[in-house]
Amino acid sequence: MVVWGARGTLPFAPDDPSQFGARTCCVSIEAEGRMLVFDAGTGIVDLGNRIMASDQREIDLFLGHAHYDHVIGLPYFAPFYHPGCRIRIHAGHMQDGRSCRELLADFLRPPFHPVGLEKFKADIDYVTFRPGDLLRPGPGIEITTHELHHPNGAVAYRVVSAGRSMVYATDHEHRPGKRDAALEGFLSGADVLVFDTTFTDAEMQTYAGYGHSSYEEGVRLATYAGIEHLVLFHHSHKRRDSDLAQILREMQALRPGVVAGRPGLEIMLSALRREAEA
């Protein structure tokens, strides 16, 4: 699993350069010969260039939702413009009955963008699903989905392949002081959790209704769901490197397996040792 962008809301970091990066949400996993991509923030641009420099032409893109920080890199994903690429784009957060294709056609159009989907040269399938659906992008890969609590909707994905699992769950507001049995069940026993940690617990009251969670909630969820590896994600564009480094140290004191998402962070899922095997 590789993180290509971990900033949320805006591709901006107060420190420039920033050790945590300014690129927005994008994470990839290679499984069973396919490239699985989660969200299309500005991080997807670098990933697209790497894909075109490789032999990989089978790509599945899963959108958590369509706020700008999660789709702004989409028109600059190089594989869309290559006829040899076969790409499926999946979206399931829509609460207004729109299809995945309608959603993207609405985003990629003048005057917001000079050209539309008709410029894509790859063989593209637009897949519309509903939260809770099971997706099977290819043999040996199962992806379960779960609805998150976020303005205009958002979906979390749990990828299971070769006995390993990763959950991508960003843009979710937890209810302070309340446990979420459905989400804990969805996450339970995953090897890695990438989670929306935009705020601190202390900030949650100020930002009630913004649709995001806290660092501490990420640690609590990882503890309740038995997840060793937690990736702090969707860093606030207001957070300086020194603040993020301090928060990371505090979270690692609570739970040693915590890391901070940043472009270039790589976790070898197949190399993770699990308790059952220890």
Ligand SMILES: [Zn+2]
């Ligand atoms: Zn976001």
Ligand SMILES: [Zn+2]
């Ligand atoms: Zn959002």
